Amino acid sequence: MRITDARVVVTCPGRNFVTLKIVTDEGVTGVGDATLNGRELAVASYLTEHVVPLLIGRDPARIEDTWQYLYRGAYWRRGPVTMSAIAAVDTALWDIKGKVAGLPVYQLLGGRSRDGVTVYGHANAATVEEVLAEVARYADLGYRAVRVQVGVPGLAATYGVGRDRLFYEPADAAVPTETVWNTERYLHHVPSVFARVRSEFGPELKLLHDVHHRLTPIEAARLGKALEPYALTWLEDPVPAELQEGFRLIRQHTTTPIAVGEVFNTVWDCQQLITEQLIDYVRTTVVHAGGITHLRRIFDLAHLYHVRSGSHGATDLSPVCMAAALHVDVSIPNFGLQEYMRHTPETDQVFPHSYRFADGLLHPSEEPGLGVDVDEELAARYPYRPAALPVNRLEDGSMHHW
Numbered sequence: 001m002r003i004t005d006a007r008v009v010v011t012c013p014g015r016n017f018v019t020l021k022i023v024t025d026e027g028v029t030g031v032g033d034a035t036l037n038g039r040e041l042a043v044a045s046y047l048t049e050h051v052v053p054l055l056i057g058r059d060p061a062r063i064e065d066t067w068q069y070l071y072r073g074a075y076w077r078r079g080p081v082t083m084s085a086i087a088a089v090d091t092a093l094w095d096i097k098g099k100v101a102g103l104p105v106y107q108l109l110g111g112r113s114r115d116g117v118t119v120y121g122h123a124n125a126a127t128v129e130e131v132l133a134e135v136a137r138y139a140d141l142g143y144r145a146v147r148v149q150v151g152v153p154g155l156a157a158t159y160g161v162g163r164d165r166l167f168y169e170p171a172d173a174a175v176p177t178e179t180v181w182n183t184e185r186y187l188h189h190v191p192s193v194f195a196r197v198r199s200e201f202g203p204e205l206k207l208l209h210d211v212h213h214r215l216t217p218i219e220a221a222r223l224g225k226a227l228e229p230y231a232l233t234w235l236e237d238p239v240p241a242e243l244q245e246g247f248r249l250i251r252q253h254t255t256t257p258i259a260v261g262e263v264f265n266t267v268w269d270c271q272q273l274i275t276e277q278l279i280d281y282v283r284t285t286v287v288h289a290g291g292i293t294h295l296r297r298i299f300d301l302a303h304l305y306h307v308r309s310g311s312h313g314a315t316d317l318s319p320v321c322m323a324a325a326l327h328v329d330v331s332i333p334n335f336g337l338q339e340y341m342r343h344t345p346e347t348d349q350v351f352p353h354s355y356r357f358a359d360g361l362l363h364p365s366e367e368p369g370l371g372v373d374v375d376e377e378l379a380a381r382y383p384y385r386p387a388a389l390p391v392n393r394l395e396d397g398s399m400h401h402w
């Protein structure tokens, strides 16, 4: 079998997505997500100019060799653009291998380790009263884990609190929206929110919170300590993670579990965090961490150090990524949690898929391959629209982390 074509599909059914579709001479096709929020066309161009020409004529069965060829062959290793492009190829090749074998991809990864994939939803609201209603809604839908983000009094906008409750889409304008941040107000407010949520919903519901990289290690340590009575499942991205050893300081002070890694692209971005046991969950996922092949390497290393998976699953990760992530989630020994933000109906139509949600769990497709596709005709009806992620400033105008 040989690869005869590889098409880069850019579409915007409510938000932008980049998808690679690989075609073979025997008519078997495979898809891979290549979406990098706010930088979509950089990956599309990397694929079109530098990757697709190398794929034509290759044997699609050689997944590992193709991965190494694209990774080592680029010379410029790592980085979100390169790794998302490699991920798209890798994912599409696993899809093809599954279809050729007549098996869902999770069977090729060792088969099931669990009945289903526990997911968490997003309870977002401007006020504590509203967020309690949102948490209740998720609990009623069967969710066993909920991420709670709430407006901070005195701040006009807060990360995670969108205009629409169901689809939080931060990339909202061609030129980045500017938001304003105040650490003191935030640190003062958040523990009181979790006190309310925990007392209303009891000890069983898993609660999570995303700091979105906005604190310093000592501030994060203070927040982690203040949240200990409310037994969070994780505190996410407490600090920017370029300085991996910075997490030691957080660790010395608090038992609140830490989740990091949605912006990581390779095992090297979390090697120290994992081997020094500085985190509890690693949030890398298929599209931004080099595909199924590399993601499994990260999770295997993590397994040795009691670190569990907690893959990113916001709406900018397409249904193709979600389909692939579920095959990994259901098969690995050290699965933790999977983020699940629902896509819009338009997105679901462009990417027909057969994973399904029931009782707080997602179930991967049982079809051969990944069980997801891209409807290219429908995709063409939604042209790309530039959309950038916001930036964040302190009240005195200094640039801060978004």
Ligand code: GCO
Binding pocket: 037, 170, 210, 212, 262, 312, 313, 314, 315, 316, 339
């Ligand atoms: C999350 C993330 C998202 C990101 C977004 C960026 O935990 O879901 O932090 O909200 O900001 O996916 O592309």
Ligand code: MG
Binding pocket: 210, 212, 236, 237, 262
């Ligand atoms: Mg996050």
